[in-house]
Amino acid sequence: MIRPMELGDLEEVTAIARDLFSDAWSKEQFIYELNENPYSEFFCVEDKGEIYGFVGLNVLFERAEISIIATKREKQGQGIGYRLLKKAIYEALKKECEILSLEVRTSNKKALKLYERNGFEVMRVRESYYSDNFEDAYEMAKAIGGLDAEDFSD
Numbered sequence: 001m002i003r004p005m006e007l008g009d010l011e012e013v014t015a016i017a018r019d020l021f022s023d024a025w026s027k028e029q030f031i032y033e034l035n036e037n038p039y040s041e042f043f044c045v046e047d048k049g050e051i052y053g054f055v056g057l058n059v060l061f062e063r064a065e066i067s068i069i070a071t072k073r074e075k076q077g078q079g080i081g082y083r084l085l086k087k088a089i090y091e092a093l094k095k096e097c098e099i100l101s102l103e104v105r106t107s108n109k110k111a112l113k114l115y116e117r118n119g120f121e122v123m124r125v126r127e128s129y130y131s132d133n134f135e136d137a138y139e140m141a142k143a144i145g146g147l148d149a150e151d152f153s154d
């Protein structure tokens with residue numbers, strides 16, 4: 001199932017993030033996002049009490065941005081990233097957003113493939129965007145205005 005992330009998920013969520021991201025968010029950052037940031041929403045894919053992946057979304061008027069998306073390493077390549085992406089599109093449509101955007105490292109071939117297959121296009125390159133290795137980011141976006149949210153329900 002896909003459900004909202006809770007504070008009690010953060011041990012598992014931060015362990016997944018530490019494993020996957022060189023610049024992983026700390027537990028405190030996740031707590032801020034869950035408790036303080038009025039624009040953010042987080043969802044987890046859970047099966048039998050185990051978190052397989054999660055997605056974060058920031059919604060500001062007609063624009064939504066995916067702040068983070070991750071599938072546990074052992075569960076990758078099984079469509080969980082696709083489910084999480086669909087959930088982000090679904091939630092953005094429910095909030096009447098027109099555009100869904102994200103940033104991705106230019107070297108992140110797996111993520112790029114997922115986004116391109118799902119209709120995201122590169123809008124521009126942000127040079128030296130990542131502070132850990134000064135890698136460039138692609139800013140990608142998908143026009144979602146007019147799409148039917150029910151086509152993206154889980």
Ligand SMILES: CC(C)(COP(=O)(O)OP(=O)(O)OC[C@H]1O[C@@H](n2cnc3c(N)ncnc32)[C@H](O)[C@@H]1OP(=O)(O)O)[C@@H](O)C(=O)NCCC(=O)NCCS
Pocket residue numbers: 020021069070071072075076077078079080081082083103104105108110111113114117118
């Ligand atoms: C990027 C990431 C979230 C993808 O998660 P995932 O669960 O492995 O993704 P999925 O299995 O849903 O998607 C990939 C596969 O789904 C399929 N797929 C996805 N969307 C599809 C679509 N619309 N139609 C058909 N197939 C699709 C593809 O066949 C693809 O398979 P392949 O790569 O084996 O050929 C995951 O690799 C990850 O967590 N990476 C580390 C963290 C990260 O880089 N996050 C992104 C930061 S921007």
